[in-house]
Amino acid sequence: MYSGVFLIFLPLIIGYLIALKNEQWLDRINKTVSQLIYVILFLMGLSLSALDNLSANLQTIGLYTLTFFLAIGTCNLASLPFIDKWMPVEACSNSKTMPIHLMALESAKLILVVGAGLLLGLLMPFQVPYISSASESILLLLLFFIGIQLRNSGLTLKQILLNKHGMIIALVVVLTSWCGGLIAAYLLDIPLTNALAMSSGFGWYSLAGILMGDAYGPVYGGASFFLELLRELVALIAIPLFIRRYPCSSIGYAGATSLDFTLPVIQSTGGVRCVPIAIVSGFILSLLVPVFMLFFISLGQ
Template sequence: MKGSIIIVSFFIAGVLIGKFVNVPSLLTAEEPTLYALYALMFFVGISIGSDKKALEALKHQNFKIILVPLATIIGTLAGSALISVILSGKSLTDCLAVGSGFGYYSLSTIFITQYKGAELGTIALVSNILRELIALLAAPLLVRYFGKLAPISVGGATTADTTLPIITKFCGKEFVIISIVHGILVDLSVPFLVTFFCTI
């Protein structure tokens, strides 16, 4: 939760500075955002590649474990498509791009802002932070009413890191491997799906 608050604080600070301070045009050009995106993708790759436990856990699981992230991705995209019917002014692809963030607000927000503009990028940021907060705050209720896989699915891409302690606490240690594998696979889908929905 602390990480979410820090991210939102930086975002709000950026909005306020952009609004009230005369920012040099170099900082508002597309190039710095694109280079930040490249750097972020590089560090995400390092993070996944250096996590020996997660990669080892992935090797020892059978095919069935892939059904959990697959269900999360399909369910999220179906929900996003349904929301697009209700929301006026947002296309199906816009809603699918936002949903494809799966809680990975830092990466998906940069991608969506780059391709679709700051408004949809802001919606993506808020949507993905809310997803993480719901997983953190509602985990006991999700377990009680929907089962032990529910917080993992709701957590989306965050289940390998920020929401893992909560999932371990309320779902049990036997769900840690499922949670980590789920987080890694959903994480990996984010850049591909967000880019796909932003460019079609």
């Protein structure tokens, strides 16, 4: 039961053991990760096109996405404001505000890539063979590079442990996301392990969609991808509106993306004091996404 999951998890561990100091190599790895994500998401679109009764499956994807989004978001936002109350952080706005439409453009590109794969698959008179095996091979390579990225993110264990805000925010996000996942499992009548795995994406849409798709098929993969992508898009809009009054809640709702994608918005609207908290919280959640997803997947297999 655990051998297949360990085989997928192994490249991440090996990558995390590699410390790189060459900035050129790190830049190449970052670019390669971006390119591999586009390839896998395109293959996800092709897989969706091969589903029987496609319209019904797309409705299922929409239902799963909306149910998990509302359940997890409600649980997150019901708990995160208590951190702002008990451990207040003084946020200060900067003079420049990051244009949200520019930040959302990258997310739109990813949706278009999935859509392009789906459209091509529907237009072709034959099914593309070996999509599943190709996706799994690329996934192993992607996890290896992601492990290298996490190791070379610049954070030491001491820096993480000393930032109590970041650690507590990450802990609250994890626990409340699982609570939301359990609620969604009850509403949708799906296995608890599937729901807990899906609720462990913490905003990392590309990896979450890929892992869920590899384990449970394109319906779960598509739903997980759109769930986390929707969370990120809402975070981009909500952070500038609420970060001055609720900095910890805003950072927490951003999930794993507070380490990279939403970090410029957090910095420009919340000030420099929010940056270390966002980086630590985002790093912990990014590290936990593959760990918890693969763990719950292994329990359900």
